[in-house]
Amino acid sequence: xxxxxxxxxxxxxxxxxxxxxxxxxxxxxxxxxxxxxxxxxxxxxxxxxxxxxxxxxxxxxxxxxxxxxxxxxxxxxxxxxxxxxxxxxxxxxxxxxxxxxxxxxxxxxxxxxxxxxxxxxxxxxxxxxxxxxxxxxxxxxxxxxxxxxxxxxxxxxxxxxxxxxxxxxxxxxxxxxxxxxxxxxxxxxxxx
Amino acid sequence: xxxxxxxxxxxxxxxxxxxxxxxxxxxxxxxxxxxxxxxxxxxxxxxxxxxxxxxxxxxxxxxxxxxxxxxxxxxxxxxxxxxxxxxxxxxxxxxxxxxxxxxxxxxxxxxxxxxxxxxxxxxxxxxxxxxxxxxxxxxxxxxxxxxxxxxxxxxxxxxxxxxxxxxxxxxxxxxxxxxxxxxxxxxxxxxxxxxxxxxxxx
Numbered sequence: 001x002x003x004x005x006x007x008x009x010x011x012x013x014x015x016x017x018x019x020x021x022x023x024x025x026x027x028x029x030x031x032x033x034x035x036x037x038x039x040x041x042x043x044x045x046x047x048x049x050x051x052x053x054x055x056x057x058x059x060x061x062x063x064x065x066x067x068x069x070x071x072x073x074x075x076x077x078x079x080x081x082x083x084x085x086x087x088x089x090x091x092x093x094x095x096x097x098x099x100x101x102x103x104x105x106x107x108x109x110x111x112x113x114x115x116x117x118x119x120x121x122x123x124x125x126x127x128x129x130x131x132x133x134x135x136x137x138x139x140x141x142x143x144x145x146x147x148x149x150x151x152x153x154x155x156x157x158x159x160x161x162x163x164x165x166x167x168x169x170x171x172x173x174x175x176x177x178x179x180x181x182x183x184x185x186x187x188x189x190x191x192x
Numbered sequence: 193x194x195x196x197x198x199x200x201x202x203x204x205x206x207x208x209x210x211x212x213x214x215x216x217x218x219x220x221x222x223x224x225x226x227x228x229x230x231x232x233x234x235x236x237x238x239x240x241x242x243x244x245x246x247x248x249x250x251x252x253x254x255x256x257x258x259x260x261x262x263x264x265x266x267x268x269x270x271x272x273x274x275x276x277x278x279x280x281x282x283x284x285x286x287x288x289x290x291x292x293x294x295x296x297x298x299x300x301x302x303x304x305x306x307x308x309x310x311x312x313x314x315x316x317x318x319x320x321x322x323x324x325x326x327x328x329x330x331x332x333x334x335x336x337x338x339x340x341x342x343x344x345x346x347x348x349x350x351x352x353x354x355x356x357x358x359x360x361x362x363x364x365x366x367x368x369x370x371x372x373x374x375x376x377x378x379x380x381x382x383x384x385x386x387x388x389x390x391x392x393x394x
Contacts, residue, residue: 028256046247057259144241150208169202
């Protein structure tokens with residue numbers, strides 16, 4: 001984020017705290033993509049991502065007075081998003097860990113063999129990510145897809161940096177164990 | 193090699209190791225085939241994750257409009273609420289002020305009583321002696337109408353003086369303490385409720 005954008009964001013937050021809905025809508029526009037991406041990466045379902053992201057911003061609006069600018073707004077929103085998505089799925093029992101029915105792939109139409117192969121590969125990877133425990137998945141997604149540093153992850157999830165390290169290490173090892181064999185078999189099958 | 197650095201490889205890959213630990217892992221990876229292979233596999237996992245595309249979401253402007261429609265009204269703190277909040281925080285301040293006032297009053301009262309016992313208040317304005325002179329009004333009245341006399345009158349007078357001086361003070365102090373404790377209890381309950389409902393818990 002550039003300095004000008006940061007200053008603009010601080011001003012928008014200030015105005016939103018004073019009840020300006022337009023200012024808050026601008027903040028929503030800025031962070032909508034990031035929040036929805038995070039939830040989508042966490043739960044693999046675009047509709048859940050849209051719904052939970054809406055809930056995230058409503059919660060943010062209701063609790064904006066408690067937000068302190070020492071913390072990045074993005075990290076604050078991401079923390080709300082992770083909690084909002086988890087709560088929503090728990091309440092509605094919509095969680096689909098490992099269920100690939102709703103996975104959105106880049107091209108849903110049957111295509112050439114290479115595309116089908118890539119789709120299957122993508123689905124395997126996403127399924128493996130979704131099968132990770134929630135706490136590990138949140139850390140992995142923030143690192144791999146959002147490019148957060150360990151400190152930023154620690155701030156966003158309110159956990160120590162040491163915990164970030166161990167969860168990430170654990171998540172990657174689980175993924176490796178899960179994926180290596182499947183992808184190897186898939187690649188073998190492709191070559192036959 | 194028995195001293196593998198497997199637990200640090202993930203952080204090493206992310207460039208999050210520093211100082212002596214980074215040095216140690218660097219040296220170990222340079223020498224250990226198993227750890228180098230593990231590092232490569234972690235890197236491969238990281239690359240694989242990037243292959244998963246994101247979903248196609250509604251445009252941010254449309255999304256923001258949908259959120260705006262759902263935003264509850266009356267989120268902002270109204271002047272009435274602000275006044276209520278200020279009043280709430282003024283309660284302990286008021287109680288403390290009252291406590292200081294009561295203690296000061298009793299101190300002055302005691303001081304005047306001592307001065308009066310030495311007979312130094314004769315000839316001063318009657319309002320200064322009011323209360324001190326009438327400290328045993330009930331027992332005096334009972335003595336005047338002949339119900340109490342002698343030792344019993346003296347005992348009743350001292351009991352009344354003690355009761356007037358101490359019981360009132362104790363009652364006031366206890367009342368202030370109770371009010372203050374109630375305020376703390378309400379504040380604590382409110383604080384706990386806020387902690388439970390805030391959206392930031394992990």
